[in-house]
Amino acid sequence: MIWLAATLLLPLAMLFACLSQTLRYRMSNWLSVAAVPGLGAALFAPEASLDLPPFLLRLRLSLDLPSAILLGVAALLWIAAGVYAAAWLRDDPRRGRIAEWWLLTLTGSLGVFMAADLVSFYLLFSMVSLAAYGLIIEGRAADAQKVGLIYVALAVFGEALLLMAFVMLAQSGSASGPGDGLLIRDAVAALAVSPWRNAILALIIGGFGVKLGMVPFHVWMPITYRTAPIPAAAALSGAAVKAGAIGLLRFLPxxxxxxxxxxxxxxxxxxxxxxxxxxxxxxxxxxxxxxxxxxxxxxxxxxxxxxxxxxxxxxxxxxxxxxxxxxxxxxxxxxxxxxxxxxxxxxxxxxxxxxxxxxxxxxxxxxxxxxxxxxxxxxxxxxxxxxxxxxxxxxxxxxxxxxxxxxxxxxxxxxxxxxxxxxxxxxxxxxxxxxxxxxxxxxxxxxxxxxxxxxxxxxxxxxxxxxxxxxxxxxxxxxxxxxxxxxxxxxxIVMLVAARVARVAGRTAAALEWLDGALRQWPVAVLSLLAISAILAALMLVRV
Amino acid sequence: MTPATLYGLCSAVLVGAGLYGALVNPQPLRKILALNLLGSGTFLLFGVIARRGAAAGLGGDPVPQAMVITGIVVAFSATALAVALLLRVYQETGRTTLEQPAPKDVV
Amino acid sequence: MTEFLLAASVFILLMVAVGLLRVLRGPADIDRMMAAQLLGTGGIAALLLLGTATALPGAVDVALTLALLAAFAAVMFVHSGGSS
Amino acid sequence: MIAPAALLVLAIILPAAGVVLALAAGGRGAERVAMAVIAGGAAIALAIAGTLWSTGAPLSYIIGGWAPPLGIALRADGLSAFMLLTSALVIGAIGLFARATYVQPAGTPERRAPLVFWIMLMGVWTGLNAVWLAGDLFSLYVALELLTFSAVPLVSLEGKPETLAAALRYMLFALIGSILYLLGCALLYGGYGTLDIVLLSRLARPEPVVFVALALMTAGLAAKTALFPLHLWLPPAHAGAPAAASALLSALVVKGSFILMVRLWFDSLPGIAGDGAAQFMAALGSAAIIVGSVLALRQERLKLMIAYSTVAQIGYLFFLFPLAGAAGDWERLAWTGGIMQLVAHAVAKAAMFMAAGLIGEALGHDRIAGFAGLGRALPVVMFAFGLAGMSLMGLPPSGGFVAKAMLLTASIGEGQWWWAVVIMIGGLLAAGYMFRVLTPALAGGAAPVILAARISRPRQAIVLGLAICALLLGLMPLRPSALLEVGRTTQAAEVR
Amino acid sequence: MLVGNIATVVLVSLGAVFFLAGTVGLLRFPDSMTRLHALTKADNLGLGLVVLGLLPQVDSVLAALKLVAVWVLTQLAGATVTQLVARAVWRGGGS
Amino acid sequence: MSLALLADAALVLLVLGLAFWINAASRAFPAVVGYVAFGLLLALAWLRLSAGDVAMTEAAVGSGVTGAVLIAASVRLRSAETEAPPPALPLRLLALLLSGLVTAALAGLVLWTTGPAPSLADQAVQHLPGLGMGNAVTGVLIAYRALDTLLEKVVLLLALMGIWSLAKDRYWGGIPGPSRIQPTNGALILLARLLPPIGIVVAVYILWVGATDPGGAFQGGAILAAMWLLVMLAGLRDAPAISRPWVRLCVTVGPAAFIAVGLTGFALPNGFLSYPDSIAKPLIIAVESVLTLSIAVILGLLVAGPPERQP
Known part of the structure; x- marks a missing residue:
């Protein structure tokens, strides 16, 4: 139990320590330590579970054999990458901030294997997805910004699908909404009878598919691994991407x-x-x-x-x-x-x-x-x-x-x-x-x-x-x-399609901008005001 | 047709006239005028309702009448503030138009 | 008596309405101002007549208020430079 | 010892007295009065919320002993408590933040901007607290006007031509809105002889006079809330105002008219509007989300982007009408979700506008294209900006996430999945415009950023603190809030 | 009472005629100066006669005083405005 | 149709005709003049609706002071006219349609409900003796709905601050209104000397009579403000610099007194904004007197505009 808690708390504590300027710049030397409790948890507590105190947000963590294996190897990789990073980043002026993003990504990456309830899974999953963004843009690549945007667009898209899926899952699994601490296990069990089973499965496959880089959602993967600093790319490609695997493992019925x-x-x-x-x-x-x-x-x-x-x-x-x-x-x-x-x-x-x-x-x-x-x-x-x-x-x-x-x-x-x-x-x-x-x-x-x-x-x-x-x-x-x-x-080549999509999106956006400009003309706005009241009154009248 | 109904219809037309004026008049000062018409129409509606609520030896229900007095004060404050703003805009820019630049066509 | 006073007030109101044509026609702003002035006087007269005819409470006080403020608009007009 | 209900009076009268005193005192006195009012107002808000929390019952106070319908009652339910706390928090933060800008050095002649700012700040607060507490539709009209009259000078506080024009446009459009609201009041009074919210809820029946009144009032209030497509005034006004004022306007002022709309639909005339009208409101909200977000995505200036983001975020609030209006298992969740969205947006948006203000001060401009490397130059500010952005995107753990998750759940649960789709798209677009700012700031530019001005640490801390509050709201459990339900269930039950 | 009523009818009717005259003058006279002239006549006499005519109808001294005060005040305002307008017209800005 | 109704009809037609004129006039000034006349006729209409208090307010504020503000503005804005073209015809037609729809709805409701409306008149009258009042409207304003009146005073203060806030920084604390070398005008000066004393008497009378008959603080204050403005316009006294302590004091003393009296109500059984039975009337008159002073100064300064000169 203590291992589970430490897996999350140690990296977060180290992140907290980064508030201090001096510690932040030394932190890159200690990154390997952050993942040690994760390894410990996998080795010594492979069947443990832990409910964090129900103070407001209630996190429920637990491990079983498959997740312990994934947690263990991921921790091992984070440790090795941490050692590598200590040397690799030694003279990098950005090492302070890389360390912060690193710790945040690591927390999510290891935590996601342990999350047992819907809310904490989503929280930790978002953490690993979005904190990775920081690691990507801290790379020295000239196009890091563009890459970061593509990554984040797809990551957020995936999360949107997942959030939708989770909300629907939660409704199948309980009568009162996602609440706190609804176990993934219970939610998935209810999938058998859920009226939205197909929709949920599609959303789950789509959502985790983005994380796993399934075609055609894979666009982000090559460019980000090219851009991120080497040790970060190692951790991302090895460990962080498995958040998708654990997702399918946990959520597929x-x-x-x-x-x-x-x-x-x-x-x-x-x-x-x-x-x-x-x-x-x-x-x-x-x-x-x-x-x-x-x-x-x-x-x-x-x-x-x-x-x-x-x-x-x-x-x-x-x-x-x-x-x-x-x-x-x-x-x-x-x-x-x-x-x-x-x-x-x-x-x-x-x-x-x-x-x-x-x-x-x-x-x-x-x-x-x-x-x-x-x-x-x-x-x-x-x-x-x-x-x-x-x-x-x-x-x-x-x-x-x-x-x-x-x-x-x-x-x-x-x-x-x-x-x-x-x-x-x-x-x-x-x-x-x-x-x-x-x-x-x-x-x-x-x-x-x-x-x-x-x-x-x-x-x-x-x-x-x-x-x-x-x-x-x-x-x-x-x-x-x-x-x-x-x-x-x-x-x-999907990038070519993406470019076309971007063009269409750009044109749509331009059209919307024009619409906004037209609607923001005074006479049109007042007309809208009158029209809205007329429509409202009409809608109320026809109901009777 | 009672006087109250007559003034009620008057208030309805005033509201419409105020709205129309506020909509089509390009000059802000005229919009302010139109808003005052709109406000007068609204107040008059209160007055009509008050008149129809005449009781207890009063010619009208005093509650809506009091509301109108409050309303007139607020309307005057609004007019004064809006006019001052308008004059300042004119002083700064030499123009009084409120229109934002019309949207460019989609290319 | 009431009818007479009412009729007189209607008549004066009509006169006022006709006088309003000057506000419409101008041609100069000063003519409009004058027409408004006439309208004010006529309005006060109509008000007094109506008030007396139908025993409206406060009619004379309203007339008093109007009379006090009668010159106000015109003074403002001249002061703002409207006549030049 | 003051009776708890008397606190309701004090919540309104304290800032009102602050306006009067500050004007009388002038100069440095204004700021001092404002600080005292902020401290006192926060204490009052806490005390009211605490009383409601501990007793679980709403508070009410009858002014002068004249019971409605003749007199006016003040009422505090859970919603009022939420809003009182939110406004106290946000106004407190803005007040502390603005102390650096609106100083009146000792021994110098009185300056314009500080005096106006502090007085208008308290004016806004008076109006807001009156909106949260007043139990009478006409008093609420006066409260709305208080808001407008204090918001307009804040927009034009800097006296630049474009902000003056924006203020005028805002003023005129808001005036149309208030007059339409007043027209509705007249109709309701004509129909039922009272404007008291509770009495009206008992008397009002679905009949034409109520429909016309409700339609006019809703449209008028929507104009003041800048619901799409009535948002013409918001972007220039909110983007043009000084940072502290923008924060106040975007975070709270637009919410005043929205809450009034909620009072109308849910408390005063419950169930009158019907589902069609509710769906229509939410449809406008959806359009606001899409168009506002896309426009935010296309802005080149940070403050305009944030202003358009407000247009979008306001849209979410309107899901409250179909989701919390429908009878069923999910309406309580939707209720909490909708109000949480309001609170979370208020806190996050205030933090964002203040962060934008600091960025503008530091850089001397707010063009997004020139933000490369800003993350290194202003780490705390950018961090706060990012945290606040998380809430707008609806990422966990943030208030925005909690709100959107609840709204999503409710919309799916009630079978109105189309709103869920809009919420998701809105989240994506929000991520788009947030990262458009964050990416260059965090990644770009090897060359160090040259700052035009230094930003003091306390001000950065205030912004960060508020952003962290937006984040902490995310720790709220994902279930209907007990406090928010205080005073609500009874009324809802009465109607059903 | 009867005398009072007759006086009222006569005086108010006369006043109305002056209003008619003023209006006609305002409409028909060719320039601002002459229109002003017509206007002042109507102003002074029309309202004055109406007030005089109403005096028999009121029942208290205060009310009567107020009526007279209305007339006096209107005269004062009218005279001043006439002055101002005339001066403006004289300066050539008016017409 | 009775003669009285004929008078009403004539009045309504005049009012509506003016309303259309106000919209249709090609320039702002004629429209504004129309508005002044409109306000005057509206006061008549209010009298016909048995709302003497409102009629007086409309006469003093709606027509008088508002008219003055608008006239001054229209003159100053003369050269900015005909700048923007009106919206296109389809838009105008749509506007006509929709505003016509609102009118139709309201007219329909007016015609549809003909019986006596629900009224609070009985209740309002019933409690008046306790307040020592005879005028129910004053009772509503100062007692039953005193909170609205109090907040409305804050609105006035905020409006004044709003107008002042439009000053340029260098003129802050200065004198409102543009400086103008005023050609001394005998007639105007005479008027400005003669009228104010009468006006003050009338204002006090209207304030006093407000307890029992139409009248009250606001109407009295508006008359006082007009008299003060007249003095300023005639050049007898310049407008005061807004930084003057007495200006600040006059502006705030009324609302402050109102709040203070309201707060002392906490000591009474009925709480905030209640008046002790025994001294209700003197207390109310006292509050109203102070309010009248503040209202007069605020209204005067609202019309005077933002400071535009250094003191």
Whole structure:
């Protein structure tokens, strides 16, 4: 219990300390500490729950096994990224403010795994979504402002969908409104009989889909990960994005068999998974490649959810959490690697590329890595039908994309940094790289009660290996043509559509501005006044 | 047709005339005048109602009459303030128009 | 008697109404001012007649008030430079 | 020991006496009087709210012992208590904030702006408290005029030509509004021989005279509230006034006429208007939200943006009519939600306008395009601005979130989902215009911002404090407020 | 009483005639100066005769005094206004 | 149709004709002159509606003082006329339609309700003896609805402050009105010497008679204000600088006294703004006298306008 409280309170206390100018500028050194209680909670209190005192806003926190796994790995990543950030930001004049945004994002990011009631979930979810905005615009990119606006527009849009969904959920779940402390569990249970079930499901999938970067709501992801400072991008891509996963986990009625909705979600997921690879291979910036990989992986997670929604599976939550946990560590780690590669000089191959290859190809299911275990875990859920086939193809596609990433990583130009930095950067990088293998294995054995024999059986090994080999070979084979691939505008082709939408919106806005100007003419306003009273009187009269 | 009804109709027309004037007259001073017409019409309606409430040996209900007196005072204060504002606007800008620049056409 | 006074007041009111044409026609503002002056006097006369005819309470006091303020508008007009 | 009900009189008379005394004292005396009135007024508001909270019963006071219908009664229900507290908080903050601007140095001849400001501040407060408490529609008319007469000089306080014109336009339009309201009063008196709110609620029947009266009064009050499309006067007036005055006008003055409308629809003539009219009002509110927000999004000057945001935020209030007017399980939630929106907007908007004032002072302009890097130059002010913006966007935890969540819930619950859609779109657009300001301020510009003037810490603290209040309102539980229901259920029950 | 009534009828009728005359003058006379002349006659005599005519109808001295006061005050105002207007017309601004 | 009704009809037609003229006149000045005449006729109408108090207020304020303000303004604004064109014809037609609709609704209601209206006259009269009053309207204003009257005084003060606030900073504390070398005008000076003494007597009389007959503080105050303005217009006395202590005192003493008397009511059983039975009438007359003074000064200064000269 104390761990749960500390997970939220420690970062908030540190944020409070930032009120002091001196402490604020030193805070970047201590960011790693902020996530420690989160790790502790996952390790020592994986089943705990806590109702914060019902003083006004009543927060109810609780953990179960899947959320504890997600919380633990997220905390681990935040710790590693914190260590990395301490070095990375050492001379950055903005480190004070980055630290503030960091702590706020971290609180939301870890808290969202623990939130048990609707209101606190929404609160913490908004916290992680919107505080991330601060991290994004603090990046040094020239277009940080534009990126920040696009991010916030989509984030707020997603939240709007969610708020609507939550309000409707709350009404299904209780007779007196959202009140305080209405448990998500109870609200979702009532979904079975809710008259608005379809609307709620659509809103939930849409809302969390934005967070997960599901096509076409993914536009924000590549550009923000390109813009944010490296350690922040690592934490965002690894940990913060999982707020969407925990959202689907908590809010999808996985116990009800809803094959239609399941198919929809699975299809959407695979569309994201493949579309992102398609676009990803055209990218040259390794950060962008990683971002598209994230979109792809989140698509896979969505697809898994879809399958679970169609055919109830008691272990689904755990399986998804496991898969997502691996992705958290790998994706976060790879971003750290992108930052380290240009600084590691002649040792780049062994220090960065090899671990990155293990991690990256692990995402595709490279045998013996955590990724192989993750793929193994979702296999029964995807089944042997079309979803299973698409699952294997997605592994292949991932291998292709990650090989492309390794090439781009290797090609990054050298940069110089003071030696003192290297130790901590390297240490956190290697720590997370090791964790990406060790943690899944540990979870596989201890939590998932998987067997080593099955995991290492030749059939399993072959099943995981061939897509990786084929994908990697394809990528190597395609490399000479890489320069001839079409250039995709910054981020994605969807941006083109967005530009058109923006034009239409601009024209609408101009029309509204004209309308406002016309209505604000004196005679028109007085006429409106008279018309309003006439209409009101008429409406009252006709009723009788 | 009682006198009260007659003045009641008068007040109705005055209200309409005041509203019309306040609407179409471009000059603020004329708007102020029209508002005074509108106010007079409203007050007259109070008077008609008071007249119809004549009782207790009084020619009219004193409560609405008292309200009208309060109303006239307020209306005068409003006129004085509005006129002072208008004169100041004129002094500052040399113009008395209240219209904001008309909206540009949509391009 | 009452009828006579009423009739007289109606007559004077009508005269006033006709005199108002001068307010309408002008041509100069000073003519309008004068017409208003006549209207004031006529109004006071009509008021006194009506008040006496129908025993309206306070009619004479109202007339007194009007008489006191009769010159006020015109003085304001001249003072503001309306005649120049 | 003063009887609790006598506090109602004092709540109105104290600021009124303040106006008189400040004018008599002149010069430095005005500010001193205002400070004393602020302290006393806050204490009175707290005492009234505390009494209502502890007894759970409304208060009433009959002036001079002349009971309605002949006389006038003052009444305080939960709504009055909420509004008294809100106005005390906001006016207190504005008063403290304005002390730096409207100073009268010792031993110098009396200056215009300080004297006018302090007197008008108390004038506004007199009018507001009278609106919150008066139980008679004609007294409420006088109270409305008090508001108008003190608001207009505040708009033109700086004497710039465009603000003078804005003040004149405001004045004339508001006058039409009050006369239409008065016309309605005449009709109601003619119909029922009383203008007392409670007595009217017992007498009034759905008949043409009431319909015409209610329609005229509602339209008139809507003009004073600047409900779209009657908002012609608001943007120039609120954007042109000095910061402290804008805060006062946007946060409170427009709410006075709105609450009067609420009194009419819910207390005085309950159930008369019917659903069609209520839907119509909410439809106008929706148009206000959309058009106001889009216009806010397109403004180039910060204060105009905030002013248009007021046009939009006022729109939400009108959802009260269909949502809290319908009988059912959700009307109590809608009631609390609607009033919370009013309170949250008042607090947040006051903070925003004051923040905008400080930004304007510091930069010497308020063009949004020139805000790059402002977050570093004025961190506290921008932070306060952002916090207040959270409330406008309806993000948790903020008063705006609580209000919108309750309105949303009620609209879904009552099956009027279309209002929910508008609320959501409004939130998105609000986020749009807020982040349009925040983004360059937080991100942009490597070059340090050169400030034209230094902003004192206490003033920043006041703005921040108010913004934090807007945030703390978000800690309110998402259920009907017990205090707000004081004195309401009985009346509602009586009508049903 | 009867005498009083007859006096009233005669005097008020005469007053009315002067008002008629004043109005006709105001309308028909060609320029401001002559119109002014007509106006003052009507003013002075018309109201004066009406007041005189009403005197028999009132029952208290105070009321009678007030009636006379009304006339006196109107005369005073009328005279002044005539003066002012005439001067203005004389200066050439009027017509 | 009886003769009385004929008189009413003539009056109504005149009033309406003037109202249309006020709207239709091509320039502001004729419209304003029309408005002055309109106010005078309205006073007559009020008398016909048995509302002597209102008639007197209308005569003094609606027609007299308001007319003076408007005339002065229309003269000063002469050169700014014909600046903006009237709205387009369709807009005017729509305006005609909608304002006609309001008129029709009101007229319909007037015709529809013909019986005696609910009235508070009985109650108002019943309590008058306790106040020592004979005029029910004064009773309503000063006792039954005294809060409105009190707040209305604050409105007046705020209006005055509002007008003063329009001064330029450098003229703050200065003298209202534009400076003008006034050609000495014998007739005007004579009037300004003769009329005020009479006016003051009349004003006091009207204040006094207000207890039993039409009249009262406001009407008396308006007459006083007019007399004061006359003196100022004739150039006998300049307007006072608004920073003068006596100006501030005169302006505030009435409302202050009203509030003070109201507050002493807390000591009485009926509370705020109640009057002790035994001395109700003297107390009310005393309050009204002070109020009359304040009203006179406020009205005079409202007409005089913002300070435009240094003291």
């Amino acid at each position: 996985l116990g009800l068999a809803l094959p239609d909705w399941g198919n929809v979600l699975t299809t959407l997921g695979f569309i994201s998974a493949f579309y992102a690879v398609l676009i990803g291979v055209t990218q040259t910036n390794p950060r962008m490649v990683l971002a598209f990989s994230s979109i792809s992986q989140m698509g896979v997670i969505a697809a898994v959810f879809g399958m679970g929604l169609g055919a109830p599976n008691a272990d689904l939550a755990l399986i998804v959490a496991f898969y997502a946990a691996h992705h958290t560590l790998v994706k976060g780690g790879l971003f750290l690697g992108v930052g380290l590669a240009p600084l590691s000089g002649p040792r780049r191959t062994w220090l960065v590329l090899v671990p990155a290859a293990i991690m990256g190809l692990g995402l595709a299911g490279l045998p013996l890595t955590g990724g192989a275990l993750a793929k193994l875990a979702i296999k029964p859920v995807l089944g042997d039908g079309w979803a299973g086939t698409l699952g294997i193809l997605s592994s292949l596609a991932t291998a292709l994309l990650m090989t492309h990433f390794l090439f781009r990583l290797a090609a990054l130009p050298e940069a110089v940094a003071p030696n003192a930095l290297h130790g901590r950067l390297r240490w956190s990088w290697l720590m997370i790289a090791a964790a990406s293998v060790v943690v899944p294995w540990a979870l596989y054995l201890m939590v998932m009660s998987g067997s080593v024999a099955y995991a290492l059986s030749p059939a399993s090994l072959w099943a995981s290996l061939w897509p990786v080999v084929v994908g990697a070979t394809l990528a190597a084979g395609l490399r000479p043509w890489g320069s001839r691939l079409p250039r995709v505008p910054d981020g994605d």
